[in-house]
Amino acid sequence: MDRVPAIETRGLGKRFGETEAVRDLNLSVQRGEIVGFLGPNGAGKTTTMRMLAALLKPSEGTIRIAGVDVLRSPLEARRVVGFVPETPFLYEKLSGREFLHFTAGLFGVRQPFAQIENLLRLFELDGRGDDLVEGYSRGMRQKLGLAGVLLHEPEVLLLDEPTNALDPRSARTVKDLLLGLRERGHAVLLSTHVLEIAEQLCGRVAIIDAGALVASGTLAELRERTGAGDASLEDVFLRLTGGNEERELARYLAG
Amino acid sequence: MPALILRTRLKIWRRSLRARRGLWRYGPTASAIIYLVVGAFTLLFGAGIAAATKDQYPGRETDLLLLPFLALLLFVLISGISVALNELFIASDVELLLTAPLPDRVLFALKLFDTLWPSLLTAAWVSCSLVGFGIGTSAGPLFYAAALLACLLLTGLLTAFNLGIVLLLARVFPARRLREAVLLAGSGLGVGVWLFWYASSRRGLFSQGSLDEVSALGGWVRWTPPGWAASLAADAYRGHWLQAGAGLIALAGALAVLSAVAYTLFTRVFLSGWSSAREAGARRRRTRTAEPARTHSVALSVAIKDWRTTVRDWPYLSTLLPSLAYAIGYPFILFRLPTGHDAAAHWLSIAPLPIVPLLMTSAPALAAVSREGGAFDVLRAAPLGPGGLLLGKTIAVATPVAVLTALAGMALAYLHQAPAGAFVVAALGGAWLAAGCSAAGVAVGAFQPRFDQPVSRGRQAGFSAGCLLYMAVATLFMAGSVLLAAVAILTALGKLGSMGGRVALLALGLVLFMLGLSAVVAVAGVALDRLRRLLEPSDA
Numbered sequence: 108m109d110r111v112p113a114i115e116t117r118g119l120g121k122r123f124g125e126t127e128a129v130r131d132l133n134l135s136v137q138r139g140e141i142v143g144f145l146g147p148n149g150a151g152k153t154t155t156m157r158m159l160a161a162l163l164k165p166s167e168g169t170i171r172i173a174g175v176d177v178l179r180s181p182l183e184a185r186r187v188v189g190f191v192p193e194t195p196f197l198y199e200k201l202s203g204r205e206f207l208h209f210t211a212g213l214f215g216v217r218q219p220f221a222q223i224e225n226l227l228r229l230f231e232l233d234g235r236g237d238d239l240v241e242g243y244s245r246g247m248r249q250k251l252g253l254a255g256v257l258l259h260e261p262e263v264l265l266l267d268e269p270t271n272a273l274d275p276r277s278a279r280t281v282k283d284l285l286l287g288l289r290e291r292g293h294a295v296l297l298s299t300h301v302l303e304i305a306e307q308l309c310g311r312v313a314i315i316d317a318g319a320l321v322a323s324g325t326l327a328e329l330r331e332r333t334g335a336g337d338a339s340l341e342d343v344f345l346r347l348t349g350g351n352e353e354r355e356l357a358r359y360l361a362g
Numbered sequence: 363m364p365a366l367i368l369r370t371r372l373k374i375w376r377r378s379l380r381a382r383r384g385l386w387r388y389g390p391t392a393s394a395i396i397y398l399v400v401g402a403f404t405l406l407f408g409a410g411i412a413a414a415t416k417d418q419y420p421g422r423e424t425d426l427l428l429l430p431f432l433a434l435l436l437f438v439l440i441s442g443i444s445v446a447l448n449e450l451f452i453a454s455d456v457e458l459l460l461t462a463p464l465p466d467r468v469l470f471a472l473k474l475f476d477t478l479w480p481s482l483l484t485a486a487w488v489s490c491s492l493v494g495f496g497i498g499t500s501a502g503p504l505f506y507a508a509a510l511l512a513c514l515l516l517t518g519l520l521t522a523f524n525l526g527i528v529l530l531l532a533r534v535f536p537a538r539r540l541r542e543a544v545l546l547a548g549s550g551l552g553v554g555v556w557l558f559w560y561a562s563s564r565r566g567l568f569s570q571g572s573l574d575e576v577s578a579l580g581g582w583v584r585w586t587p588p589g590w591a592a593s594l595a596a597d598a599y600r601g602h603w604l605q606a607g608a609g610l611i612a613l614a615g616a617l618a619v620l621s622a623v624a625y626t627l628f629t630r631v632f633l634s635g636w637s638s639a640r641e642a643g644a645r646r647r648r649t650r651t652a653e654p655a656r657t658h659s660v661a662l663s664v665a666i667k668d669w670r671t672t673v674r675d676w677p678y679l680s681t682l683l684p685s686l687a688y689a690i691g692y693p694f695i696l697f698r699l700p701t702g703h704d705a706a707a708h709w710l711s712i713a714p715l716p717i718v719p720l721l722m723t724s725a726p727a728l729a730a731v732s733r734e735g736g737a738f739d740v741l742r743a744a745p746l747g748p749g750g751l752l753l754g755k756t757i758a759v760a761t762p763v764a765v766l767t768a769l770a771g772m773a774l775a776y777l778h779q780a781p782a783g784a785f786v787v788a789a790l791g792g793a794w795l796a797a798g799c800s801a802a803g804v805a806v807g808a809f810q811p812r813f814d815q816p817v818s819r820g821r822q823a824g825f826s827a828g829c830l831l832y833m834a835v836a837t838l839f840m841a842g843s844v845l846l847a848a849v850a851i852l853t854a855l856g857k858l859g860s861m862g863g864r865v866a867l868l869a870l871g872l873v874l875f876m877l878g879l880s881a882v883v884a885v886a887g888v889a890l891d892r893l894r895r896l897l898e899p900s901d902a
Contacts, residue, residue: 123902158899160743161898161899162739162742162743162899163899163900163902164899164900165899181898181899182745182747185743192739196736196737196739196743197737197740198667198671198737198740199671200670200671200674200675201667201670201671205667208657208663209663209666209667210740210744211657211663212657212658212659212660212662212663212664212666213660213663213664213741213744213745213746214745215657216657217656217657218657219657239674
C-alpha cells in the first residue's frame with residue numbers, strides 16, 4: 108500500500124467553456140515528499156488543487172489520492188486530504204477555537220481538545236482563540252485555515268500559497284511544520300509564488316504554464332534540462348515559462 | 363468624473379443581471395412588477411380612504427395627509443440610516459474613490475446619490491397614496507404638484523439628516539456594528555408598527571378614534587418636517603397658496619441647511635469615521651463557549667455552528683423578527699375563538715397553535731442552506747454526506763422553533779384556562795409540528811440555494827415558489843396531525859357523535875397524516891439528491 112503514490116493524476120484536464128484551464132496533467136507525489144507546484148498567474152494551479160481536493164470535477168483524466176479514486180469516492184478522498192486555499196474558508200461569526208472544534212466534528216476527530224490548544228499555540232493564536240474570526244487579520248485567517256486542516260492529520264496536504272500574508276516568524280513556523288510532516292510520511296503539494304520557499308522545502312517541483320505541465324523534477328534535473336548551469340530556481344522558472352520578455356519590458360519601463 | 367463612475371456602475375449592474383442563471387434572471391422584472399402592483403394598490407387604497415372620509419370628517423385633510431409623510435419618515439429613517447452607513451463606510455467602492463483625485467464635493471454628491479435613490483423608491487410608493495388622496499377628493503392639479511414636491515423635498519431632507527447622523531455616529535461606534543444594531547432595531551420598530559397597525563385595524567383604522575389619535579400625533583409633529591410637508595399638501599388642496607408657499611420655503615430651507623451640515627460634517631469627520639470602520643476589523647469581539655469533552659456528531663456540529671453564528675448575526679436576526687412577530691401575533695391577537703365554560707371550549711384555545719411553527723419556520727428554514735454562503739466550501743472540503751448536512755440544518759432550525767411553539771402553546775392554554783391535558787398536547791404537539799415544518803422548510807430551501815447573495819436578507823426565499831411549496835407541504839403535514847389530535851381529544855370528551863362519524867374522521871386523519879408525512883419525505887428526498895450534487899466535485 109505504501110508504494111501507492113499519495114497523489115497521482117493521469118491525463119487530468121479541465122475546461123471552462125472554451126477555456127482549457129488544465130490539460131493532460133500527469134503528476135505524482137509520493138509519501139514523505141514535498142512537491143512545489145509552480146506556475147505564473149492563471150496557469151491552472153488553483154484549478155488543479157481544487158480538483159485534487161474533490162471540489163472541482165475534471166473534464167477528463169483521473170485522480171487518485173492515497174489510492175482512492177477522487178471522482179468515484181470524493182468523501183473517502185476528503186478524509187485523507189487537507190486543503191488550504193489561498194483564502195481559507197472560515198465562518199466569520201465563530202471564534203477561532205469554535206471553528207477548530209467545528210472542523211473536528213466534521214472530520215470526526217474524537218478527542219480534539221489537546222490538539223486544538225497545541226495548534227492554537229503553535230500558530231500563536233492562543234491569545235485570540237476566543238475572538239470572532241471576523242476580527243482576524245489575513246495572516247491570522249491563513250493560520251487558522253492551516254490549523255483546521257492539520258487537525259485531522261491528513262495523509263495528503265494541498266496548500267495553495269500557504270505563506271501568503273504570513274509574517275516572517277509564522278512563515279518560518281509553517282516551513283518547519285511542513286518539514287516535520289514530511290519526516291512523518293505525509294505528502295505535501297505546495298503551490299507558491301515564493302520560489303525561495305520552493306527551493307528550501309521541495310524535493311521536486313512541477314511547473315505548469317497555460318494549463319500544461321512544462322517540467323517536473325528536482326532542481327538539478329530542471330537545471331540540466333534547461334541548460335541553466337547552476338542558475339537559481341527563479342531563472343529556471345523564467346526560462347521554462349517565458350518570463351524573460353516581461354523582464355525586458357520592466358527594465359524598459361523603469362527607464 | 364462622476365459620469366464615468368456612474369457609467370461604470372451601470373455597466374457592472376447590467377453584467378451582473380446578465381450573469382444571473384435560471385429563474386433568478388427574472389428577479390428584477392418580478393420585483394418591478396410587484397413594486398408597480400403595490401403602488402397601484404396603494405393608489406387605490408388612498409383614493410378609497412380619501413373618498414370615504416372626505417364627507418365624514420371634513421376639514422381633517424392635514425390629519426389624513428400626515429399619515430403618508432409619517433410613513434415616509436419611518437421607512438426612510440429605518441432603511442436610510444443603514445443604507446447611509448453602508449454607502450459611506452462599508453461599500454467596496456469607497457476605498458477606490460478615496461484614492462482617486464476626487465474633490466470632496468463630488469464624493470459627497472456621489473454618496474448622497476447612492477443613499478438617496480433607495481429612499482426615492484419609497485418616496486414614489488408613498489406618492490401613490492398622495493395621488494390616491496387627490497383622486498379620492500377630486501383635488502385640483504396644483505395639489506398633485508405640491509404634494510409630490512413635498513414628498514421629494516422631505517425625502518431629500520431625511521436623507522441629508524441620515525448622512526449627518528451617520529457621520530457623527532460613525533466617529534464613536536464602528537460602522538459595521540452600528541449597521542447591525544440599526545438593522546435589528548429597525549426590524550423591532552417595524553414589528554412594533556405592524557402590531558400597532560394591526561391593533562388599529564381591528565378597531566377600524568379610519569374610525570373617529572383613530573383619526574383623533576393621528577390628530578394628537580399631528581399636534582406633536584406639526585413643527586417637524588413631516589408636519590410641514592402635510593401642511594403644504596393640505597394647504598395646496600384647500601387653495602391656501604400663501605400658507606402652502608410658507609410650508610414650501612420651510613421644507614426647502616431645512617433641506618438646504620441639513621445638506622450643508624451634512625457636507626460640512628463630511629469634509630470634517632468622514633475620514634476619521636472611515637478609518638474607525640477599517641480598524642473595527644481589528645477590534646476584538648470575544649466569546650467563550652464551553653466545548654464538550656467529546657466531539658459531537660457531524661449533524662450536531664453543524665447545528666451548534668448554526669446556532670452560534672445565528673445569535674451573533676444581528677442583520678440575519680433582524681430578518682427573522684417579522685416572521686417571529688407574525689407567528690406569535692396571529693394566534694394571540696388574530697384569533698378570537700368562541701369561548702365558553704365547557705371543556706371543549708377550553709381545549710379550543712390551542713387550536714391556532716399550528717400557525718406558530720408554520721410562520722416562524724419559513725424564514726430560517728428556507729435560508730438554512732443558502733446562509734452558508736462562501737463558507738459552504740468548508741462543508742464541501744470535509745467528508746460530509748448530504749444526510750448529515752440536512753439533519754444538522756433541520757436540528758438547527760427545529761430546536762428553537764419547537765421550544766417557542768411549545769411555549770406559545772402552553773401560554774395559549776394558560777391564558778384560556780385549558781385543562782392540564784391541553785398543556786401536554788400543546789407542548790408535544792407543538793414540538794412535533796415544528797419538527798415537520800422545519801424538515802419541510804430546510805429541504806425546500808436546499809432545492810436551489812443561492813450562495814452568492816452578499817446579504818443574509820437576500821438569501822431568504824420570501825414569496826418565491828420555494829416559499830409557496832414550503833407552505834403547501836407544511837400545511838399538508840400539519841393537517842393530518844391536527845385532525846388526528848382533534849379526533850382523539852373530542853372522542854375523549856365524548857363530543858364526537860356516532861361511531862361511524864368517528865371512524866370516518868379517524869380514517870381521513872390517517873390518510874392526511876400519511877400524505878403529509880410522505881410529502882415531507884418526498885421533499886427531503888429531493889433535497890438529499892440536490893445536496894449530494896452540491897457536495898460532490900462541481901463543474902465550475
